Amino acid sequence: MKTFNIPTYYRSPIISRVKAIRSKFDKRKKDFTPTHLDFGNVEFILGRHFGFCFGVENAIEISYKAIAENPDKRIFLLSQMIHNPGVNGDLENHGIQFLQDTKGNQLIPWSEIKSDDIVIIPAFGTTIEIENKLKEIGVDTPRYNTTCPFVERVWKKSEKLGTDDYTVIIHGKDKHEETRATFSHSKAYAKSIVIRDIAEAQLLGKMILGDLAESDFLQTFAGRYSADFNFKTDLTKIGVVNQTTMLASETQEISDYLADIMLQKFGQENSKKHFANTRDTLCYATNDNQSATLALLDQKADLAIVVGGYNSSNTSHLVELCEQKFNTFYIKDEDEIKTHNVVHHFDMHKSELLESKTFIPENRPLKIILTSGASCPDATVDRVIQRILELTNTSADIELALANIKNTFNEEV
Ligand code: SF4
Numbered sequence: 001m002k003t004f005n006i007p008t009y010y011r012s013p014i015i016s017r018v019k020a021i022r023s024k025f026d027k028r029k030k031d032f033t034p035t036h037l038d039f040g041n042v043e044f045i046l047g048r049h050f051g052f053c054f055g056v057e058n059a060i061e062i063s064y065k066a067i068a069e070n071p072d073k074r075i076f077l078l079s080q081m082i083h084n085p086g087v088n089g090d091l092e093n094h095g096i097q098f099l100q101d102t103k104g105n106q107l108i109p110w111s112e113i114k115s116d117d118i119v120i121i122p123a124f125g126t127t128i129e130i131e132n133k134l135k136e137i138g139v140d141t142p143r144y145n146t147t148c149p150f151v152e153r154v155w156k157k158s159e160k161l162g163t164d165d166y167t168v169i170i171h172g173k174d175k176h177e178e179t180r181a182t183f184s185h186s187k188a189y190a191k192s193i194v195i196r197d198i199a200e201a202q203l204l205g206k207m208i209l210g211d212l213a214e215s216d217f218l219q220t221f222a223g224r225y226s227a228d229f230n231f232k233t234d235l236t237k238i239g240v241v242n243q244t245t246m247l248a249s250e251t252q253e254i255s256d257y258l259a260d261i262m263l264q265k266f267g268q269e270n271s272k273k274h275f276a277n278t279r280d281t282l283c284y285a286t287n288d289n290q291s292a293t294l295a296l297l298d299q300k301a302d303l304a305i306v307v308g309g310y311n312s313s314n315t316s317h318l319v320e321l322c323e324q325k326f327n328t329f330y331i332k333d334e335d336e337i338k339t340h341n342v343v344h345h346f347d348m349h350k351s352e353l354l355e356s357k358t359f360i361p362e363n364r365p366l367k368i369i370l371t372s373g374a375s376c377p378d379a380t381v382d383r384v385i386q387r388i389l390e391l392t393n394t395s396a397d398i399e400l401a402l403a404n405i406k407n408t409f410n411e412e413v
Helices: 015-025 054-069 085-093 128-137 149-163 177-187 198-208 214-220 248-274 284-296 313-323 378-391 398-412
Strands: 035-038 042-046 075-077 118-120 167-171 192-195 238-242 303-307 328-331 343-347 352-356 366-372
Touching: 015 035, 015 378, 015 398, 035 398, 042 378, 054 075, 054 085, 054 118, 054 149, 054 284, 128 177, 149 167, 149 177, 149 238, 167 177, 167 198, 167 248, 177 192, 192 198, 198 214, 198 248, 238 248, 248 284, 284 313, 284 366, 303 313, 303 378, 313 328, 313 366, 366 378
Parallel strands: 042 366, 075 118, 167 192, 167 238, 303 328, 303 366
Antiparallel strands: 035 042, 328 343, 343 352
16 A cells, blocks of 8 residues: 655654554455553553554645645635544644634635645545635645545445435534535535434434325425435335445445335335445445454453544444443543543443543553554554553553564464
C-alpha cells in the first residue's frame, strides 16, 4: 500500500516498530491474532490492526501539502479533517480555519470565502450542494480534495443502484459528515433514505409489509429521505449501502432482515428482483480493525483501553466490541489518565465524559487490551503506553519487548 508523507510527530517509536514486525511476518494481512507487548509487570495486548488508515494518511498528507504550498493564502477546511482532536488542533495551529462544525453548522459565512482561498475537502467528502457553492465562488476544490476513495466507492454503488431503479437504504449516522455526503450523492441518482440501526430497519420492514402508516414514516424519518419519496411505491426495490465505519455485524443484520422482508412480501421467486444483493460498503480499515478487535475478545485481560476522538464513528464501534467482554475505557489521549486510579473517559452511550476512580487494578502482571481508531496517530498510543508504564513503576525495556514479539512470530513461521 502507498506510503504517505505525514509529519513525523504522528509516527511513533514503539507502535510503528510493532506494526513493521507484524507486517514482515504477515505480508498478506491474514493473521488477526493480537500482539503481546510484554514489559513483565505490565503486558499490552494490541490489536493486529489499528490506527491511521489509507484515507486518513492521504488527507493528512494533502492538508500539510496545502499549508506548505500556500504560505500567503487563507486556508480553510470544510469541517474537521478527521475525527481526532490532536490532528485538527495541529492543523489549526498551522493557520487552517474550519468553515463548518461536524454537524454542518456554519462557523464562517460563505460570503467571506473568496475565489483565491484554499478550501480543503475532508476525508469524509462533502455534499453536492456544498461542492456547487464552492464552484460558484470559484474555489479550485479538486486541488485539495481529500475525499477517501472508499467513500467515493459507496457513492458509485448508490449511483449504480439508482440506475437500476433501486431505492438506496443508507445505514449510517445521519448527522455524520460522511453520511450527509453519501445521502447527497445518492439522492442525485436514486430515491434514498438514511436509517440508523436495526430498530429503524424493523420500522421500515413494517412499512414495507403495510403494517405502519405513512404518517409514522414521515415522522420517524423526517429529514432523512429524498424529495418526493413515496413510501408505498419507493420501497418495492431496495438495496443497502452503509457509512464506511459502521459496525459490520449490524449492517449484515439489517441486510439479512430487509432481504427477508422482501421475501415475505414478494415470495421466493421474485424476492431477488426486489432486493439488490450488495455486499456491505465498509472500508478495508473498518473491516480489519473490527476483525482484529474481535480477535482481542479471545484474550484474558484486566481492562481494555480504546484511544480515539470522542466523535469518531469507527472508534466507537471498537469500544462497543471491547465492552462485550472487558471493563473498557474510551480515552482521547494520555492526558485523560490522571493518576493510577483516576481516568477521564467517554461514555458513548450517554455521550458524556466520566471520571472513574478505579482504573489500574493492583494485580500483576497486569494485562491491558489496547487499540485505537483509524484517525488516531500511533504516537498517541505510544504515549498512553508510556503513561501506564510510568504509573505502574514498570521499567520500559522496549528493545526486549520488541525482540519477544519477533521471537514469537519467528517460531511460528
Ligand atoms: S476509515 Fe475507511 S473510509 Fe474512512 S478515511 Fe479511513 S479508509 Fe477511508
